[in-house]
Amino acid sequence: xxxxxxxxxxxxxxxxxxxxxxxxxxxxxxxxxxxxxxxxxxxxxxxxxxxxxxxxxxxxxxxxxxxxxxxxxxxxxxxxxxxxxxxxxxxxxxxxxxxxxxxxxxxxxxxxxxxxxxxxxxxxxxxxxxxxxxxxxxxxxxxxxxxxxxxxxxxxxxxxxxxxxxxxxxxxxxxxxxxxxxxxxxxxxx
Amino acid sequence: xxxxxxxxxxxxxxxxxxxxxxxxxxxxxxxxxxxxxxxxxxxxxxxxxxxxxxxxxxxxxxxxxxxxxxxxxxxxxxxxxxxxxxxxxxxxxxxxxxxxxxxxxxxxxxxxxxxxxxxxxxxxxxxxxxxxxxxxxxxxxxxxxxxxxxxxxxxxxxxxxxxxxxxxxxxxxxxxxxxxxxxxxxxxxx
Numbered sequence: 610x611x612x613x614x615x616x617x618x619x620x621x622x623x624x625x626x627x628x629x630x631x632x633x634x635x636x637x638x639x640x641x642x643x644x645x646x647x648x649x650x651x652x653x654x655x656x657x658x659x660x661x662x663x664x665x666x667x668x669x670x671x672x673x674x675x676x677x678x679x680x681x682x683x684x685x686x687x688x689x690x691x692x693x694x695x696x697x698x699x700x701x702x703x704x705x706x707x708x709x710x711x712x713x714x715x716x717x718x719x720x721x722x723x724x725x726x727x728x729x730x731x732x733x734x735x736x737x738x739x740x741x742x743x744x745x746x747x748x749x750x751x752x753x754x755x756x757x758x759x760x761x762x763x764x765x766x767x768x769x770x771x772x773x774x775x776x777x778x779x780x781x782x783x784x785x786x787x788x789x790x791x792x793x794x795x796x797x798x799x
Numbered sequence: 800x801x802x803x804x805x806x807x808x809x810x811x812x813x814x815x816x817x818x819x820x821x822x823x824x825x826x827x828x829x830x831x832x833x834x835x836x837x838x839x840x841x842x843x844x845x846x847x848x849x850x851x852x853x854x855x856x857x858x859x860x861x862x863x864x865x866x867x868x869x870x871x872x873x874x875x876x877x878x879x880x881x882x883x884x885x886x887x888x889x890x891x892x893x894x895x896x897x898x899x900x901x902x903x904x905x906x907x908x909x910x911x912x913x914x915x916x917x918x919x920x921x922x923x924x925x926x927x928x929x930x931x932x933x934x935x936x937x938x939x940x941x942x943x944x945x946x947x948x949x950x951x952x953x954x955x956x957x958x959x960x961x962x963x964x965x966x967x968x969x970x971x972x973x974x975x976x977x978x979x980x981x982x983x984x985x986x987x988x989x
Contacts, residue, residue, distance in 0.1 A: 620970075621969060621970055624835050624836075624967075624968060624969050624970060625816065625835075625967035625968065625969050625974075625975050626815065626816015626817060626818075626835070626838075626967050627816060628816075645814050645815075645816070645838075645839075646814075646838045646839055646840065647838070648816075648835075648836045648837070648838045648848075648850075649835075649836055650836065650850060650933055650935065651933070656933070658838070658848060658933075658935065660838075660840060684981065687981060687983050688983050688984060688985055690983070691983035691985050692983075692985055695985070736928075736929065738926075738928070739926065739929055739937075743840055743841070743846070743848075743937060745840065745848065745937075747929075747933060747935075763970075764969045764970060764973060765969070765975075774978065776981070777814075777815035777816050777967075777977070778814060778815065779811060779814050779815050779954045779955070780810075780811055780814060780953075780954060782982055782983035782985060783954060783980065783981075783982050783983075784815075784980070784981050784982070784983070785815050785955075785977045785978050785979065785980060785981070786978035786979045786981055787967070787975045787978055788964065788975050788976035788977055788978030788979070789975065789976045789978070790973065790974070790975060791874065791877060791966070791973075791974050791975070791976055792972055792973050792974070793877050793878050793880070793881035793882075793972035793973075793974070794878060795878055795881050795882055795885070795972060
């Protein structure tokens with residue numbers, strides 16, 4: 610079940626570097642694409658950085674709305690993640706084409722992708738120079754959600770939930786799943 | 800063995816979102832710290848983005864030299880990764896304290912950390928506004944190296960090399976290892 614996550618913990622959805630789905634909404638339509646180049650940028654208020662290439666429909670919708678979401682998809686969605694990262698929404702409705710379902714977000718118009726395990730609702734911070742030069746978008750996270758069945762003691766735990774593991778794109782449809790949980794002994798825990 | 804990697808493939812060292820070690824050199828000394836907030840920013844010429852907090856020794860050395868390296872550490876180095884991310888180099892020589900060995904880089908003065916599986920030599924691109932506002936450094940990759948024993952057909956393959964798996968920090972010393980290699984069927988490969 611999707612449950613709210615305190616904003617100060619929002620960075621934990623991206624700290625391990627998973628590939629994300631970026632959703633956007635403007636001009637009466639929505640889109641979804643994959644982005645491996647996304648990371649946290651600050652703890653509180655939480656910020657993120659994500660690369661959204663020029664000429665994509667997502668870029669156009671984000672430029673128009675100043676909003677997007679970053680969703681953390683799963684191994685069960687591997688085919689869809691790769692597909693929405695390879696095809697443009699200009700020619701196809703990727704939601705329908707790949708069977709992805711949108712759910713309403715709480716603070717932004719861009720929708721949440723159902724079946725993911727984490728969701729960040731984001732508002733773009735105006736940094737036109739880096740947007741133009743590097744396709745880099747900096748945004749504040751204004752709401753966060755997590756799938757509670759894989760969230761234990763304040764972080765993801767995919768043990769026994771193999772199909773819910775987040776994924777990490779390498780190139781050309783090759784991914785790593787998020788692997789084993791290991792803890793440095795220096796922490797004195799576990 | 801550490802072997803050169805073509806620059807156009809350099810993004811593949813970070814595309815899966817591993818936690819990195821950042822090395823730096825200036826004023827006759829070097830330092831090493833951990834950074835989970837690092838990602839590729841472009842393919843060719845390759846660029847990266849990394850967050851280097853204000854007030855750290857690494858920030859001071861990177862500001863002075865305009866250079867750093869991003870190294871991809873392994874599960875075998877988990878304790879060291881966590882330690883160099885928790886302690887400041889201002890008070891301790893972290894190399895000696897944690898038994899990390901430095902090797903010379905080829906194009907920058909910042910050293911490479913031995914025992915890692917990937918290395919990027921980076922030159923800072925001057926973006927003072929985002930450096931100041933977000934602690935965000937954008938850099939061009941000027942040389943790249945990979946550990947050839949875990950590099951197969953143009954990407955990491957950690958099968959049978961468990962201790963060489965890259966790692967992904969979550970928070971407070973909790974990490975995920977890089978998991979299983981999986982390929983989207985849409986690619987028509989494997």
